[in-house]
Structure formats: C-alpha cells, structure tokens
Amino acid sequence: MSTNNTVKFKKDLKRWYAMSNKEICNKFDVDPNVGLSSQEAQRRLELEGPNKLEEAKQTSNIVIFLKTFLDPLAILMVFAGILSVILPLALKITLKGENIAGICVIFGVVLVNSLISSIQEIKAHKSLNALKSLAEPKTIVIRDGKQIEIPVENIVRGDIVCIETGKFIPADIRIIESPKLRVDESALTGESLPVEKITKSLMNKEMVLGDQINLGFMSTFITDGRAVGVVFATGKYSAVGQIASSIANTKQKKSPLQNKLSQLTLWVSIFAVLLGSLIFTIMFLESNRTPENLVDALIFSISAAVSLIPESIMIIVTIALSISARKMADRKVIVKTFNAIETLGAVNVICSDKTGTLTQNKMTILKVFSNNQIQDQRLYRYNKNDPQSFHFINALMLCSDSISEGGVQIGDPTELALTNWTQLLKLNELKYREMYPRLDEIPFNSDKKLMTTVNEVDGKRIVYTKGALDELLKRCSKTYVDGEIVTLTKAMKIEIQEKCTPLLEEALRVLGFAYTVQNPRLDEYDQHEVFLGCVAMMDPPRNEAKTAIKRANDSGIRVIMITGDHKITALEIAKRLGISNTKFYEGLTGEEIDQLNDAEFNEKLKTTNVFARVNPEHKTRIVEALQSQGKIVAMTGDGVNDSPSLAKADVGIAMGMSGTDVAKESAKVILADDNFATIISGVREGRNVYEKIKRSIAFLLGANLSQILTILIVLSITALSGEKYGTPDGIIKALGDINVLWHILAVETILAIPIGMAHSKETLMAYAPRNAKESVFKWILWEILSMAIIHTTCAVAAFFIAAVSMDDAQAGSTAAYVVIIFAPVFYVWTTQTRNYSVKVARDKAEKMRINEWMIAAMVFAFILNIGTLVVPGINSGFKIAMNMHFWIWGVSFALAFATFLLKWFENYCFRKIYQHIHRDELTVASFNFRKKQIRDEKKKLRTAKKLRVQIRKQKIKSKIAKLSKELRNS
Numbered sequence: 001m002s003t004n005n006t007v008k009f010k011k012d013l014k015r016w017y018a019m020s021n022k023e024i025c026n027k028f029d030v031d032p033n034v035g036l037s038s039q040e041a042q043r044r045l046e047l048e049g050p051n052k053l054e055e056a057k058q059t060s061n062i063v064i065f066l067k068t069f070l071d072p073l074a075i076l077m078v079f080a081g082i083l084s085v086i087l088p089l090a091l092k093i094t095l096k097g098e099n100i101a102g103i104c105v106i107f108g109v110v111l112v113n114s115l116i117s118s119i120q121e122i123k124a125h126k127s128l129n130a131l132k133s134l135a136e137p138k139t140i141v142i143r144d145g146k147q148i149e150i151p152v153e154n155i156v157r158g159d160i161v162c163i164e165t166g167k168f169i170p171a172d173i174r175i176i177e178s179p180k181l182r183v184d185e186s187a188l189t190g191e192s193l194p195v196e197k198i199t200k201s202l203m204n205k206e207m208v209l210g211d212q213i214n215l216g217f218m219s220t221f222i223t224d225g226r227a228v229g230v231v232f233a234t235g236k237y238s239a240v241g242q243i244a245s246s247i248a249n250t251k252q253k254k255s256p257l258q259n260k261l262s263q264l265t266l267w268v269s270i271f272a273v274l275l276g277s278l279i280f281t282i283m284f285l286e287s288n289r290t291p292e293n294l295v296d297a298l299i300f301s302i303s304a305a306v307s308l309i310p311e312s313i314m315i316i317v318t319i320a321l322s323i324s325a326r327k328m329a330d331r332k333v334i335v336k337t338f339n340a341i342e343t344l345g346a347v348n349v350i351c352s353d354k355t356g357t358l359t360q361n362k363m364t365i366l367k368v369f370s371n372n373q374i375q376d377q378r379l380y381r382y383n384k385n386d387p388q389s390f391h392f393i394n395a396l397m398l399c400s401d402s403i404s405e406g407g408v409q410i411g412d413p414t415e416l417a418l419t420n421w422t423q424l425l426k427l428n429e430l431k432y433r434e435m436y437p438r439l440d441e442i443p444f445n446s447d448k449k450l451m452t453t454v455n456e457v458d459g460k461r462i463v464y465t466k467g468a469l470d471e472l473l474k475r476c477s478k479t480y481v482d483g484e485i486v487t488l489t490k491a492m493k494i495e496i497q498e499k500c501t502p503l504l505e506e507a508l509r510v511l512g513f514a515y516t517v518q519n520p521r522l523d524e525y526d527q528h529e530v531f532l533g534c535v536a537m538m539d540p541p542r543n544e545a546k547t548a549i550k551r552a553n554d555s556g557i558r559v560i561m562i563t564g565d566h567k568i569t570a571l572e573i574a575k576r577l578g579i580s581n582t583k584f585y586e587g588l589t590g591e592e593i594d595q596l597n598d599a600e601f602n603e604k605l606k607t608t609n610v611f612a613r614v615n616p617e618h619k620t621r622i623v624e625a626l627q628s629q630g631k632i633v634a635m636t637g638d639g640v641n642d643s644p645s646l647a648k649a650d651v652g653i654a655m656g657m658s659g660t661d662v663a664k665e666s667a668k669v670i671l672a673d674d675n676f677a678t679i680i681s682g683v684r685e686g687r688n689v690y691e692k693i694k695r696s697i698a699f700l701l702g703a704n705l706s707q708i709l710t711i712l713i714v715l716s717i718t719a720l721s722g723e724k725y726g727t728p729d730g731i732i733k734a735l736g737d738i739n740v741l742w743h744i745l746a747v748e749t750i751l752a753i754p755i756g757m758a759h760s761k762e763t764l765m766a767y768a769p770r771n772a773k774e775s776v777f778k779w780i781l782w783e784i785l786s787m788a789i790i791h792t793t794c795a796v797a798a799f800f801i802a803a804v805s806m807d808d809a810q811a812g813s814t815a816a817y818v819v820i821i822f823a824p825v826f827y828v829w830t831t832q833t834r835n836y837s838v839k840v841a842r843d844k845a846e847k848m849r850i851n852e853w854m855i856a857a858m859v860f861a862f863i864l865n866i867g868t869l870v871v872p873g874i875n876s877g878f879k880i881a882m883n884m885h886f887w888i889w890g891v892s893f894a895l896a897f898a899t900f901l902l903k904w905f906e907n908y909c910f911r912k913i914y915q916h917i918h919r920d921e922l923t924v925a926s927f928n929f930r931k932k933q934i935r936d937e938k939k940k941l942r943t944a945k946k947l948r949v950q951i952r953k954q955k956i957k958s959k960i961a962k963l964s965k966e967l968r969n970s
C-alpha cells in the first residue's frame, strides 16, 4: 500500500464506527446476505495481500551456527584446541602427523558439535512450524450467498464474517449483527472485563479503541453471543497490526529432558576433563619428559577427553521428538511444543469431557415427556391447535440454530436432534423460522445451561427457553395440566424430576422446554415461564472409547469424566465405559463440589471419577486437587472458559473440531478428531519417545566411556607393569587419535540415530506412568556402566592378547580398535529389547518389530569399519597392524561379538532381578497387546489397499479421458 493510501486508510479508520451498516456495506460494495463473489475476493486478496500480521525476521542459519560457539563447552574446547596449536609453536616443536590428527580431533569435534546443534535448532523450528500450520485457524464467511469456511489468511476487506462464542475475531470488522455480543479485548486495550458490543453507528468524533463498541478487532475474542461483521481492515492494517507491526515468534522453551541433557553434557565434560588429566599425567610421567613428550601427551589427552562428550545426543533427541510429533499428527494429536510430548508420556490422570470425546455426539430423540408422562417419540402426536403442543414444537424449532432440512446437517448435535425429530413430524424448521421471526436471543451458555429466543408468534413476542431440566425448572412457575395453565408447585417440580429419572438412568440427555409471553416492562426474559415438557436423547458412547479406557487403566492412568450433563446420565455412561467401577463409584456435581472444603474434596476424589453439571471453575479445582496429590494431569476442554483449566493442567488438550479458538490457544495439544482414544495413542507415543531417547543416551555414553576407559586402563597397566611392547618412547596408546575420531563421529552417530527412529512399542502401555520426579537417568547410569564394563573389558582383553602374543603394541592397538568399533555395531541391537517392569503374559505380549533403519545402520557401519581395516592407504592412516596373526583377528572379532551376547545376558538377568525385587508393585497387564498390534496392522493394510484402489481408479479414469479425447480428435 502506498504512503498516500496509508494516510487515507488511517483517516478512514476513524470513521468506520461512525458509518451506518448500509454505508459500510456500500463502501465495500457488498450485500451482507450474499457476501463477496469468490472472484472478487480472490482479486482483493491478490491486491491487499493475506490477512496476517508481519512475522519477526527469522534468524539466519549462519547466525544460528555462529551462536553455537558461544556455548561454554564450545569455548572450552576451542581453547583446548588453540592451546594444542600454540604450545608447540611456543616451544618451537615440529608437530608429528599423529599430533596433527589429534588437533583435528579436537577441532573436528567442536565443528561437528556446532553443526549438529545448528541443524537441530533449524530442524526443530521447521517441524514445529509445520505442526503449527496444521492448527491454522479458519473462519466462516458469506461468499456467493453461501456460508463457507476459509483459512483466516484469505479474508479480504468487504468479507462478511460470521463468528461465534470462543472464536477470535479474524480481522477488524464493523459489527452489523450482534445478539448479546461480548468481546474480550484485553489483548488490545488491557480492559479485563468483556465489552458489550452494539450494531448502531457512533458519533463521528475521535474515540479511543475501547469506546468503538460497534467495531470488532483482530486478535480479540468473543466470550458470549455471536457476531456478523463487515471486514474493513486486515493483517498489518488492522488495529493490532498497527500497534505491533511485527509479532515475535514464540520462542520454543527447551523441554525438561533437553535441559537435563544439557546438564548431563556439562557433567560428562567435567568427568572428561578429570579422565583427560589422568591420561596426561600418566603419559607425561611415563615419558622422557621432553617438551615433545609434553605436547604429545597434551594433545592426545585433550582429544581423548573431548571424545567422551556425547555431541550427537541433542540431534538424536530432536530427531526422535520430531518423528514423534509427526507420528502424533498422523494419529490426529497435534502437539504445539516438544515439551508436551514428554509430559503426555508421564500423564497419570486424564480428565476428559463426555460429549463428543467419550460419546459420538450424534444425538437422537428417543422419548418425550409431556403431560406428566413419558412416551416413545414415535407415539407423540403434534396438534397445532393445542397450545401446549404448539409451543412445545415451536420451542424445539425456533429456540435452535441447527438446520436439518433436505438431509443437510448443520449445527450443534443437541439441537440437530431436535430438528431431525421435527422433520420426522413433517415440520420444516426453516419455514417456521420464517413464519415466526426471531427478535432477540440469549445464546446457549454452558454456565447457565440454557438458551432463550424471543420470536414474533401471531403478533406476540413469545420467549422460548430450552436447556438442562433442573436449571429450566428453576425459572418456571406454571405448567400445563389437561390443557390448562396451572401453578407449578415445588412438589410438582420434584415429581417431574423423579418421573424423568428413569430416562437419565438409561444414559439419556434430558432437555426441557418452556415459554412465556414477554412482559413488555421487563428486559429480562427468564421470568415465570410455563413448563412445556422434555425430550430425552441418546448419545451413544464411541465404540473405541471403552477399549481406550481399558488400555489407559492397564497403563496405570486414571480416567475422569467431567461433563456439563446430568449426574445420573453421566454416571450411567461412565459405567458403560468402565470409568465408573467398584473403586471409583461416586459422582459429584458442581454444586456438591462447592459445599466441600479442600480436605473433604481430596477425600471424595479417592472414589469419584464422574463430575457432572460442572462449570469451568470446577475443572480448575479438580486439576489443582489432583496436582496437589502429585499427579500429572491431562485435561480436555473446548469452551472459552476452559482456558484456565487447560493452562493449569500439565497437558491441556483442546478439541480440534468442537473447540473454540481460545481453548486451542491455551492448550498444549490439539486433538484433531475430538476422540478420547486418540489421547491414549498420544500417551503411547509420549512414553515411547522418552524410552527411545533414554536408550540412545545410554548407548552413546556407554560406547564413549568404553573408549576412554580402554585408553586409560591400557596406559595404566603398561605404566605400572613397565611393559613397552616394542614402543620406542614407551607410551602405549590403545587407540590412535584418528581411530578415536572415527569411532565417535562415524560409528556411534550412525548407530545411535536409528535408536530414536525405532517403532513404538505397544507394550510400553503396560507400565505404570513414570514418576514425575523420577530422574531421566533412572536406569541410564546402570546401562552406561554395564555397557562400558563389558565393552572395555573385551577391548582391553583384545589389546593384551594381541600385544603379548606378538610383543607388538601396534597389534594390540589394532585388536582393541576392532573391538571398540565393531562391538557397538552388534550390541546396539540390545537397545531394541530393553524392558524392565513389563509383566505381560507371553501370548499377550506384542511381537518385536524390526527396526529397518537400525539394520541398515548396522550393515553400513560394519562395511565402513571393514573399509578402515582393509582399504590400502586408509588402513595405514588408521595404523592397522596388517601383520597381525589370523587367529588374533578372529579373537578380536569374537570379543566384539561377545559384547552383544554379554549385554543381552546382562539385560536378561537385570530384568529378572528387577521383576523379582518389584514383584509386589508390578501389575500384570490384562490388555492383549498382541491383538492390538494385529488390529493396527490390519487397519494400516486396509487403508493402504483403499488408497491403492483409489489410485488405480484415478489412473483408469484419466486413461479413459485421454482415450476418448484421442477418439474425438481422430
């Protein structure tokens, strides 16, 4: 937009609120009932650009790379490297080829480390951005006379947008329809209370944003009511866009695991310095103590110490988390931060909504309560001349926004059940709504659990209300008895509720209806209404929910149902799903919760899994109580008011389909299909990724430690024994610098990355969730030690077998090198089978799935290793003693393979010992993991088959089209 235009635009901005609805529509050349045409919208989009705020400039890859050198560890390593170069220069010593290799190790590690860190940061950024785009907001606009949903980015000036409660206002709009609209503008104006909006034009004078109450601003959200508005400013031209022309990218906080790994790297570095100093001291003391020996010892000890640092850990963690985030997205769990994946794996309570998450949200009316009796819906007879019947059916059709006409199903499932039923009675809701136009409304609100409309019926203003029976009865003072309106006494109210109880016990949702002629002197509608009757509707539980709850229970996760529905209905559904059982048999309502103090509430929580008729504040109280008991809580939510509880929970999960923008914003996870079973797949993935990361850390550190320990032990033993094995200077290095570099940068990295890419294990769901306070190193330390002990022993043994039998230190080093580089190729496989606390019957345990990546990595590393031994030129660089006896080669390879067998045996013994010690705590999972695995496999095959059939059909179609075109042409 040119400067002139901007000036004009700014001038215009002042006037939007002073314009009448008609003026604003004329200005943008749009009919509010028809909206823009698609072509015109496209033209405007190209002209004005997308409706998004300018993003902060991304840090360039070079800067990210350079920044990694500011890390204290990198500074330390660079300092060590520089020292290794400066010291010989100062002492005027010419460096040997070996020393240069050592310096290369040091700088090589620093460089690779920095490269890896920057790749990891760039990759993490990309994958999170990709995930963010999955949750991109959409909005409803009227175009070509139809309501359609479009990405918020595609909104243009002149678009007619329709926004409902919980949605962010997608651009700056002039409100032209606003039944009881209230907007939270705190993000823009700082005003904490929602502002009531109007449609009338305001005075044409300067006004602050907060006073422009007929305008809706981008990034604010609707707390009540709904709005229709004409867009007058988009993207950076909107009020928020002008205040902050750029918004900062949300900086990703490191996950607790990533933080702990940074700590681990620090500790390992300290340990490396200690071991390095030890190596240096022994080497220097053992030598002739000449300046050359000093330089030699220094460079070698620094490169050996540097080799202990597990530089590829971070990239492995990022790869594992990125893969998991993608897998989760495939399973319809969209995580907004890597942190959430980790926490999801540790969850031990899931508080889930009922409607739509545990149930199908497909409601059908089964029974009708009218004239004090329950009858099957099929037996209900509509009589237009009977005022009770007339208003009852009117209330069903008029006090609702859903449309069921001609098979089209638009709207809230509860309301759709009503219009679907009236369609069965051969009544058309759209015609009725045209006949009896709506004059005003109070939209449904889950706090009040009621909805009210005012319609003009035969010249009178009739107020219709529908909602939860208990809430509705509170505002009714009359009812019909035998066609006459009589006073509704307290006793009669109790009687109605008692008569409806059997309906609730059948897990039906009971919705009551009332009406009144509006009192012109009263602004409020909820006074002295006439109770008309109720309908009872069924919302069947989701088929997969029961299995998912069983899986959750088996994995030590408690599932709590939180619903706005009636307690009896909720308890019945909970029983059917297995949420309510002999241990957790109670239900509590919001009102009952309010009566309890914290101690009493905590006590009740021990037996209560169902919370009914709750308001959003109760959800926060439930989360807090559970957290005070040390639980990690996942909480689902969809409404505006659910934000505090979603933010409070350890993992807030917003509903992707039915959730409001506000809920999605506060949550860490978005459930694309609103399905409870999907949460459990998320938990499974979370647990798996945690395990995989732990396994790769253990592997990397174990292998790194083995190498430095081998060097240290060989050095110490030869120093103590005085054996020289034919070395001229008497310093025996079990591994040369280049061999060290090869091992840490090639072998380990190639092998460790596929650990994070392994298939997720179903059986992990047989574990109880890990203790939140549990250290990430819980079994890692043992794993590292066992790996290092086995690996080092075999490598040291190989060294002495070769060195002693051939009296040649180089042969010893070659044998040790063979064990050091080949052993991990074999024993990396044991990371696949590591399991501790699982106790599943054999026939129920899943079959291990081969990690194809790992096999490929093992083969690749094996071939590369062989290359360093046999390729002429390379093997001399690696100082391979080609004259080594054949049997010593055999023994070295056998020792390398023995590490795998020993590690496998250690795993087996450890598991048995662990299971014996913890036998009382271990629950035997009754879930059949093998069956689940087979079911999943079949499902995958079916989808693949369907896809293949589709592709084939597509190909045939295009072939036919091509042939018929040829035929026509010829």
Ligand code: ATP
Residues within 6 Å of the ligand: 353, 354, 355, 356, 412, 414, 415, 444, 445, 446, 447, 449, 450, 451, 466, 467, 468, 469, 509, 510, 511, 562, 563, 564, 565, 566
């Ligand atoms: P959840 O289980 O996810 O909390 P819910 O549908 O049970 O969902 P709400 O949507 O808060 O919870 O509804 C609470 C009560 O309000 C319902 O039991 C029902 O009686 C009533 N109700 C639901 N939808 C409507 C509606 N559109 N109009 C009027 N009353 C409604």
